[in-house]
């Protein structure tokens with residue numbers, strides 16, 4: 001099996017910089033692909049946290065003028081990742097988040113910040129840089145969306161390109177007047193180029209011009225071809241349906257392993273799910289809830305946003321509490337939701353707890369101590385929380401959309417009789433159906449045999465990157481074969 005070289009281009013990579021699932025994927029896929037004969041280098045922006053995390057860096061290339069300043073490509077190793085860090089102080093050396101300042105306002109020069117990332121990717125892809133030329137440039141999400149465009153219009157020996165959509169809701173559209181400043185040729189401003197509803201669409205460009213498109217679950221791949229979920233890009237995606245496929249995400253099963261996890265109160269495996277009780281008590285204590293081992297405890301770890309359906313859950317709290325259940329919420333995001341969960345925690349202090357913020361350690365304890373994890377998303381490209389829940393024996397209660405539909409086996413009568421259920425699904429995504437799903441989960445919880453069977457089924461589900469990595473490797477190989 002010949003080895004394939006891939007340049008992965010993403011604006012976040014775990015554990016160096018993370019705001020969501022994209023970072024998890026970018027951080028975990030390279031190691032899984034190595035086992036499939038695919039060597040990955042990861043190109044990331046030189047945010048302060050990234051430069052701090054990578055000890056020794058070797059300069060491999062210098063850009064005299066990369067959208068308003070000089071920049072360097074630095075090669076280094078961190079956490080087993082082969083990194084190419086784009087050090088461009090005028091674009092990335094600033095406090096705040098990767099996309100927005102501390103007040104939550106998008107950086108005004110985001111178009112140039114991520115054009116620079118894509119430009120660097122295309123330069124590496126065309127062999128300008130003193131590193132091995134990749135066979136494939138793999139762009140993730142809108143921040144890397146111009147990479148296939150720069151490769152396409154570069155007019156040089158070109159690598160194959162793949163565009164992966166982690167969330168179609170974020171598209172990166174910028175004024176058409178920036179075209180030449182973004183170093184895009186005039187001819188690119190066309191329907192079969194980067195033009196998108198009178199603007200320059202970064203994600204649109206990638207979807208239009210990459211050789212292959214993937215998204216992170218088969219169901220989401222089908223959903224985004226419909227007007228309901230296509231967010232304005234469904235026409236293009238239908239047009240490119242032959243190039244589009246869905247490959248589920250995995251999770252890093254060494255980071256997410258209840259048998260070895262140092263962040264939880266008591267470690268356990270599928271053979272001793274009863275040992276989860278210690279974690280449940282620790283979780284109830286941490287959130288100041290009644291330490292009642294018989295109360296079904298639901299957990300949420302999420303961005304607090306409309307996408308995640310957490311306004312519906314907020315409305316369902318009186319019903320959940322009325323059933324004697326408990327709820328812990330860890331998340332940050334929309335102010336009304338943060339306030340709403342804060343008030344609910346005050347109002348139902350012994351049954352509802354909430355921590356506003358981002359806390360990896362607490363996320364692990366919630367997975368280990370909750371009886372069930374709620375994911376009532378209106379849309380969910382893949383979703384990682386339910387995969388972690390399966391691994392930790394917390395039963396996922398999920399909306400039947402996107403990757404949630406593909407990864408959880410609903411506890412229907414048939415699935416229960418066959419002993420294969422791993423969770424509860426509901427559809428459509430509405431407050432009544434969410435409440436019905438919570439009631440169904442509570443009823444199942446009151447039947448300890450069925451419940452522990454579901455926990456064990458979940459824990460024995462393969463949620464690792466092994467299968468997804470095989471699928472990506474197949475995709476790269478078939479793409480390169482088709483160009484040979």
Ligand code: ADP
Pocket residue numbers: 019020021022024167301302303330331332357358359360363382383384385386
């Ligand atoms: P998205 O990328 O849309 O936010 P995913 O489910 O794909 O959603 O990935 C979210 C990831 O971020 C999961 O690993 C989840 O556990 C984690 N996460 C989300 N919010 C928090 C938080 N407040 N604290 C810790 N981890 C979080």
